[in-house]
Amino acid sequence: MKRATTTLAPLAAVLALTLAACGTTSAQMKKPSTSNGTAPATQAASAPPPASILPYRQTGLPTAVQQGSMIVGTTDPGASVQYGDRHLRVSPNGRFVFAIGRDATGPVTVTVNEPVAGKKRYTVNILPRDWPIETINGVPPNTVNPPPEIAARIAREQSSVAEVRTRDDAREDFAQPFIWPVQGRISGRFGNQRVYNGTPKSPHSGMDIAAANGTPIKAPAAGIVTFASPSLYLTGGTVVIDHGAGVSSNFLHLSRIDVKVGDRVEQGQVFGAVGATGRATGPHLHWGMNWFDVRMDPLLVLESAK
Numbered sequence: 001m002k003r004a005t006t007t008l009a010p011l012a013a014v015l016a017l018t019l020a021a022c023g024t025t026s027a028q029m030k031k032p033s034t035s036n037g038t039a040p041a042t043q044a045a046s047a048p049p050p051a052s053i054l055p056y057r058q059t060g061l062p063t064a065v066q067q068g069s070m071i072v073g074t075t076d077p078g079a080s081v082q083y084g085d086r087h088l089r090v091s092p093n094g095r096f097v098f099a100i101g102r103d104a105t106g107p108v109t110v111t112v113n114e115p116v117a118g119k120k121r122y123t124v125n126i127l128p129r130d131w132p133i134e135t136i137n138g139v140p141p142n143t144v145n146p147p148p149e150i151a152a153r154i155a156r157e158q159s160s161v162a163e164v165r166t167r168d169d170a171r172e173d174f175a176q177p178f179i180w181p182v183q184g185r186i187s188g189r190f191g192n193q194r195v196y197n198g199t200p201k202s203p204h205s206g207m208d209i210a211a212a213n214g215t216p217i218k219a220p221a222a223g224i225v226t227f228a229s230p231s232l233y234l235t236g237g238t239v240v241i242d243h244g245a246g247v248s249s250n251f252l253h254l255s256r257i258d259v260k261v262g263d264r265v266e267q268g269q270v271f272g273a274v275g276a277t278g279r280a281t282g283p284h285l286h287w288g289m290n291w292f293d294v295r296m297d298p299l300l301v302l303e304s305a306k
């Protein structure tokens with residue numbers, strides 16, 4: 001007990017000073033040490049480590065992640081979090097989320113304005129990955145070099161999908177451990193540089209899972225359906241599920257869609273079926289994930305859920 005008194009007393013003093021500097025009321029200041037009506041030293045001696053008696057939750061962030069990662073951080077629910085030019089939504093549980101793009105280089109900085117502690121900067125290093133070239137032949141030529149009259153349609157469709165990705169809903173479905181939407185071999189990896197019928201195209205924006213036509217697709221995490229269309233030019237049957245705070249999943253080439261915009265789906269709920277609609281050489285599920293317009297690798301999200 002004596003030892004705890006000597007180590008904890010200075011901490012309490014510092015805490016009181018910090019709180020005073022922040023202009024916090026004296027009632028709040030006293031809370032950590034006198035909430036049980038016991039003397040500070042007595043309570044500290046029987047209590048767990050000092051961190052747990054602090055009136056705020058400390059910020060938790062990984063120190064390094066791979067390109068294409070989703071980062072779920074934790075902090076005090078009263079904190080404000082800034083990443084780049086974006087103010088990140090902090091959930092009532094103190095969770096916040098952002099993603100590191102395929103071509104991002106680090107380190108990146110997250111600025112957290114914590115109650116009591118004030119503004120702190122956290123650094124996340126980015127581990128570069130290799131992006132192999134993937135050659136895909138036998139794709140319908142009109143989907144690789146669309147005729148001009150089709151280009152306008154494609155642009156329109158892509159902007160309507162981009163629009164739903166600007167949502168910043170106050171849900172934290174993204175914090176669920178994600179599950180595979182279908183079981184199968186990975187037939188195309190996120191980020192690979194793609195060459196269709198000899199023409200270099202943009203990197204693969206998601207992960208392809210080989211599965212038979214008609215295989216039921218399960219929601220990898222809960223969310224709200226924000227887009228559902230049976231026949232986009234490039235992506236065919238297309239569904240977007242929003243997991244909150246800018247995180248969304250898109251599912252392409254579907255042969256069947258069982259949901260409509262506005263529906264809530266729970267994790268594991270079947271919302272459609274695998275197909276080969278749009279630019280596809282055969283039936284498979286393309287699953288892409290975004291944080292706003294930043295694309296991330298669903299495989300890393302699955303791996304982090306283990």
Ligand SMILES: [Zn+2]
Pocket residue numbers: 188204205206207208285286287
């Ligand atoms: Zn794909």
